[in-house]
Amino acid sequence: MGLISQVIALGATALILYVAITKLIDKRSYERKKQQHGCGEAVKYPHSEPFIGIDLLVKDAKEHTACIYLEEIQHQYAIYGKTHEVVFLGKRMIRTMEPKNIQAVLGLNAKDYGLQPLREGLAEPLFGHGINTTDGEYWQYSRSLIKPTFSRVEICNLASLEFHFKRLLELLPKDGATVDLQPLFSRLFLDTSTEFLFGKSADTLLPLPAEEGELFIKSFDYVMEGLGNRVRLGRLKFLYRDPLWFESVRIVHAFVEKHIDVALEGEKQRKMNGGTEDEKDHRYILLNEMVKQTQDKLDLRSQILAVFMPSRDTTAFLVANIFHALARNSTIWTRLRKEVMAVGSQPLTFELLKSIKYLQWVINEAHRMYSISDNNPRCVLADSILPTGGGPDEKSPLLVRKGEYINFNIYCLHQDEDIWGPDVAVFRPERWEGLKPFWSFIPFGGGPRTCPAQQLVNTEAAYVTVRMMQEFAKVESRDEYPWTEQWRIGPHSKYGCKVSLTPA
Numbered sequence: 001m002g003l004i005s006q007v008i009a010l011g012a013t014a015l016i017l018y019v020a021i022t023k024l025i026d027k028r029s030y031e032r033k034k035q036q037h038g039c040g041e042a043v044k045y046p047h048s049e050p051f052i053g054i055d056l057l058v059k060d061a062k063e064h065t066a067c068i069y070l071e072e073i074q075h076q077y078a079i080y081g082k083t084h085e086v087v088f089l090g091k092r093m094i095r096t097m098e099p100k101n102i103q104a105v106l107g108l109n110a111k112d113y114g115l116q117p118l119r120e121g122l123a124e125p126l127f128g129h130g131i132n133t134t135d136g137e138y139w140q141y142s143r144s145l146i147k148p149t150f151s152r153v154e155i156c157n158l159a160s161l162e163f164h165f166k167r168l169l170e171l172l173p174k175d176g177a178t179v180d181l182q183p184l185f186s187r188l189f190l191d192t193s194t195e196f197l198f199g200k201s202a203d204t205l206l207p208l209p210a211e212e213g214e215l216f217i218k219s220f221d222y223v224m225e226g227l228g229n230r231v232r233l234g235r236l237k238f239l240y241r242d243p244l245w246f247e248s249v250r251i252v253h254a255f256v257e258k259h260i261d262v263a264l265e266g267e268k269q270r271k272m273n274g275g276t277e278d279e280k281d282h283r284y285i286l287l288n289e290m291v292k293q294t295q296d297k298l299d300l301r302s303q304i305l306a307v308f309m310p311s312r313d314t315t316a317f318l319v320a321n322i323f324h325a326l327a328r329n330s331t332i333w334t335r336l337r338k339e340v341m342a343v344g345s346q347p348l349t350f351e352l353l354k355s356i357k358y359l360q361w362v363i364n365e366a367h368r369m370y371s372i373s374d375n376n377p378r379c380v381l382a383d384s385i386l387p388t389g390g391g392p393d394e395k396s397p398l399l400v401r402k403g404e405y406i407n408f409n410i411y412c413l414h415q416d417e418d419i420w421g422p423d424v425a426v427f428r429p430e431r432w433e434g435l436k437p438f439w440s441f442i443p444f445g446g447g448p449r450t451c452p453a454q455q456l457v458n459t460e461a462a463y464v465t466v467r468m469m470q471e472f473a474k475v476e477s478r479d480e481y482p483w484t485e486q487w488r489i490g491p492h493s494k495y496g497c498k499v500s501l502t503p504a
């Protein structure tokens, strides 16, 4: 053997020894920590390909396409337990629907878990860093950019919602003809959210929708679809070269940049006026508030798109789900309408909407029955303990290690018979009487990363439900199918929300 071969052989042996010793030390430290905290192991999912976990990825993808994922994931939790272990991209992932574990991940030990290692770079080139792709200081900075606006907007922007709702009314048939409310609610909330975020509505509810707004949203939806493909390609995402996708990103950027320029100009004027606001404009616009804190155009573009992304269609799906349930339950409709009509002609303020008790129960029940958020992954940033799910009785604590993953499932949590009772699959707002669930009901997540739009979403959903009830005496389902999942940002009704409306 030549000298070079000897050196290579020696180097390789040293490397193998190093890896083996490091693994041994690591295993010992893992076992010691486990013992210290009385931890057990979780039940393991029986992978047919246990190294990367491709079998489960393929299975999940097929079930999403076949619109049976929610049923199947519930089935898996029923078989392998409320906390179990799978392999995800070659690493251990703990899947859980246990409120105690979710509380530990989102609340008590939130600092041990993050999103950045999972999401960094995924949204590029649509946006770089934003609130939902970062952890630590940058996430805190992103959160501080939007917090003041979100804490006031639900109280102040109802006039704008009414303006767009009136346009929606024009499009609703008054002769009992069948109408699909889901796409119309999508347009309603798209028009209000673009106005709130960018300062200019996409105006998609107009009989002749503004071309610019239509093009923007068509391009945005195309970009979101392509992002899904790029995510699946992982590090090979450079292979994704669809020219229409890159053109769509350019159109989205151009739309947003135009509004950033307007907001920056407005801020310049505001400063020249000694910092006083335009007296005539009572709306809260997120971009206008952001430019008070940063004038960096690229940062503003990333930050505002990172907020627009989770706003797309989510509130619309919630309201469509409410009407899906109301159209099938005349007793609930009648009780709710009685409470709503009792309000009379009082202005529909944030406080008034909150005070209609049965309405709040209906909204909660819609969140519970048809969760818009389902899987929520986290990367473990530092070794941490989950309170339950280990050992033969699945009740011992579980040690999770830096670099591993957690995935908590909100849909399964909201469908857990042990929490909600044997009628868990029934839409029954009355169950909310006297109920104050803590970590067992988390449609908006929990802890420091709770959805900042929680109040805004529930207020807008309440407002639109009340206004529909004031305008229509009856709503009847014109849909032969049960609620069936379909996937975009999260699950929504595959067959929409087809109803017939009887004017009041």
Ligand code: HEM
Pocket: 131, 132, 143, 193, 306, 307, 308, 310, 311, 312, 314, 315, 318, 372, 373, 376, 377, 442, 443, 444, 445, 446, 448, 449, 450, 451, 452, 453, 457
């Ligand atoms: C029915 C409507 C909605 C539901 C159920 C919902 C649910 C959620 C949930 C569960 C999270 C936390 C995810 C996690 O912990 O990983 C979240 C985060 C977030 N949501 Fe929502 N959301 C809704 C609508 C909206 C809207 C309309 C907006 C914007 C206008 C929005 C903006 C955000 C943002 C920016 C975050 C990230 C917060 C952070 O990481 O600090 N959401 N949402």
